Amino acid sequence: MSNYKIAVMGDTDSIYGFAALGMDTYPFTDPVAAGKKLRELAENDYAVIYITEALADNLTAEIEHYRDRMLPAIILIPGVSGNTGKGINAVKKSVEQAVGSDIIFGNN
Amino acid sequence: MPTVNPTRMELTRQKSKLATATRGHKLLKDKRDELMREFLDLVRENKALREKVEAGLNEANKNFVLARSTMSSEAVEVAFMASKQEVSIDVSTKNVMSVNIPQFDIQARTSDANDIYSYGFAFTSSDLDDAVKSLSELQQDMLKLAEIEKSCQLMAAEIEKTRRRVNALEHVMIPNYQKNIKDISMKLDENERSTQIRLMKVKDMMLEDAHHYSDKMKEPVEN
Numbered sequence: 044m045s046n047y048k049i050a051v052m053g054d055t056d057s058i059y060g061f062a063a064l065g066m067d068t069y070p071f072t073d074p075v076a077a078g079k080k081l082r083e084l085a086e087n088d089y090a091v092i093y094i095t096e097a098l099a100d101n102l103t104a105e106i107e108h109y110r111d112r113m114l115p116a117i118i119l120i121p122g123v124s125g126n127t128g129k130g131i132n133a134v135k136k137s138v139e140q141a142v143g144s145d146i147i148f149g150n151n
Numbered sequence: 152m153p154t155v156n157p158t159r160m161e162l163t164r165q166k167s168k169l170a171t172a173t174r175g176h177k178l179l180k181d182k183r184d185e186l187m188r189e190f191l192d193l194v195r196e197n198k199a200l201r202e203k204v205e206a207g208l209n210e211a212n213k214n215f216v217l218a219r220s221t222m223s224s225e226a227v228e229v230a231f232m233a234s235k236q237e238v239s240i241d242v243s244t245k246n247v248m249s250v251n252i253p254q255f256d257i258q259a260r261t262s263d264a265n266d267i268y269s270y271g272f273a274f275t276s277s278d279l280d281d282a283v284k285s286l287s288e289l290q291q292d293m294l295k296l297a298e299i300e301k302s303c304q305l306m307a308a309e310i311e312k313t314r315r316r317v318n319a320l321e322h323v324m325i326p327n328y329q330k331n332i333k334d335i336s337m338k339l340d341e342n343e344r345s346t347q348i349r350l351m352k353v354k355d356m357m358l359e360d361a362h363h364y365s366d367k368m369k370e371p372v373e374n
Contacts, residue, residue, distance in 0.1 A: 047240040049294075059227065060215050063283045064290055065236035065259065090240045090255060091297040111308050113253055114242065116301035118293075121205050123212045130205060134197050134303065141190050141307040143314075147198060 047114070050084050052077060053095030057122030061093070074101030081105050085115050095122035096129040155331050157338035165335065169328035176320040183313045186248050190306045197299045204296050207289045214282030221276045230279065240294075250309045252302035255294050 051061040055070040062068045069084070071077035077098055082105060084092055092115050099106060099119050106117050119130035131148070138147050155161050219227060241256040359365065 047242050049238060049240060056215070056219065057212065059231055060211065060282055060286050062231040063236065064287055065238035090242050090253070091294065093293070093297075110304050113244070113251055113301070113305065116253065116255075116297040118297045118300055120293075121208050121212070123216055126205055126209060131198070131201055134194065134201060134300065137197075137303045137307040138194055141187065141194075141310040147191075147194055 047088050047090035049091045049093070050089045051093045051120075052081065052084075053093075053098045053120075053122050054124075057095045057097075057124070058093075066093075071098060074098065078102050078105045081117075085109055085117075089115050091115060092117045093120045094118070095120055095124075096127045097122050097124050099129060100127075155335060157335045157342075159339065162332065162335045162339070165328055165331045169325065169332065172320055172324050172328060176317060176325065179313055179317045179320065182248055183310060183317055186250070186306060186310050186313060189247055190303065190310060193299060193306065194303050197296070197303050200292060200296045200299060204289060204292050207285070207292065211282055211285040211289060214278060214285055218276055218278035218282050221278060227279070247302075247306070248309075250306050252305055253298060255298045257290070257294055 049066040050069060051058045051066050052069045052071055054072050058068045058070060067089075069077075069080055071080060078101075081092065081094070081102060094102065094106070094117060096119050109115060109117055119133060121127070121130065135145055135148050139145050155165065222230075236259060239258045241258060243254045243256070244251045245254050246252075
C-alpha cells in the first residue's frame with residue numbers, strides 16, 4: 044500500500060513550517076473542531092498525524108481511539124508553547140501497559 | 152463452572168482439553184517472553200529518538216518564532232502558501248510475533264533539497280530559511296519516531312492481551328480441568344467399588360438360596 048500522507052495539527056505558530064516539507068498542515072485551536080478533523084484525517088489516507096501536545100491535551104479520547112489501530116500513527120510533538128512532557132508520557136504508558144510497571148523511565 | 156458428568160467420555164474430553172490448554176499455555180508464554188524482549192529494545196529506542204526529536208523541534212520552534220517576529224503574519228502565510236515539496240508515505244507491514252507493525256517509507260515529490268523553500272528569498276527573513284532547514288533535517292527522525300512509537304503501542308497492547316491469556320490459562324482453565332479430571336476419576340472409582348460390593352452381596356444371596364447355609368448353621372449337630 045502506498046501514497047499515504049502526513050498531517051500536522053496544532054496552533055498555527057507551531058506548525059506552519061511543516062508545510063514547507065510537504066506535509067499537510069491543519070491549524071486548530073478549538074478542540075471540538077480539531078477532534079472532528081482528526082477523525083476525518085484518520086479515516087482517510089493519512090498514515091502519520093503529528094499533533095502538538097497542547098492540542099492533544101483536549102483530544103485524549105480521540106487519540107486513545109486510534110491507539111490500537113495500525114494506521115494512523117498519532118504522534119505528539121512539542122509546540123511553540125514548550126514541551127509539556129505529554130509525548131514522553133505516551134511512551135511511558137506503553138511500557139506500563141506491557142510490563143505492568145514503569146521500568147524504563149524509573150530514574151526520571 | 153458447571154459440574155461435569157462423571158462419565159468416561161467426559162473424562163477423555165477433559166483430558167484432551169487439559170493437554171491442549173497446557174500446550175497453549177506454553178506457547179503463549181513463549182510468545183509473551185519474546186514479545187517482551189522485542190518491546191523493551193524498541194521502547195528504549197523510542198525513548199532516545201523521542202528525546203532527540205523533541206530537542207530538535209524545540210530548536211526549530213525557536214527559529215520559527217524568531218522568523219515570525221521579523222515578518223508580518225501575512226508574509227509568512229504567503230511564503231508557505233504554495234509548497235513545492237510534497238511527500239507521500241509508503242506503508243508496508245512487518246510481522247513481529249503475530250503483531251503487524253507498520254514500516255514507513257517516505258517519498259518526496261522532488262528530489263531537490265532546495266525545494267523545501269517554497270518562497271522567494273527577497274521578502275522573507277533568513278531566520279525563516281534556518282527554521283525550515285532545521286525542520287527538514289528532523290523529518291527522517293520524526294518519521295522513524297512515528298514508526299517506532301506506533302509499533303510500541305501495538306506491541307504493548309498485544310503483550311497485555313497475551314499476558315491475560317497466559318494468566319487465564321495458568322490460574323483458571325488448567326486448574327479447572329485438573330479438578331474436573333480428579334473429580335470424575337474419583338467418582339468413577341467410587342462407582343466401580345460400589346458395583347463390586349453389590350456383586351459380592353448378590354453372590355452371597357445366591358449361594359444362600361442354593362445351599363441354605365444359615366439353616367444348616369441353626370440346626371443342632373447330631374451325633
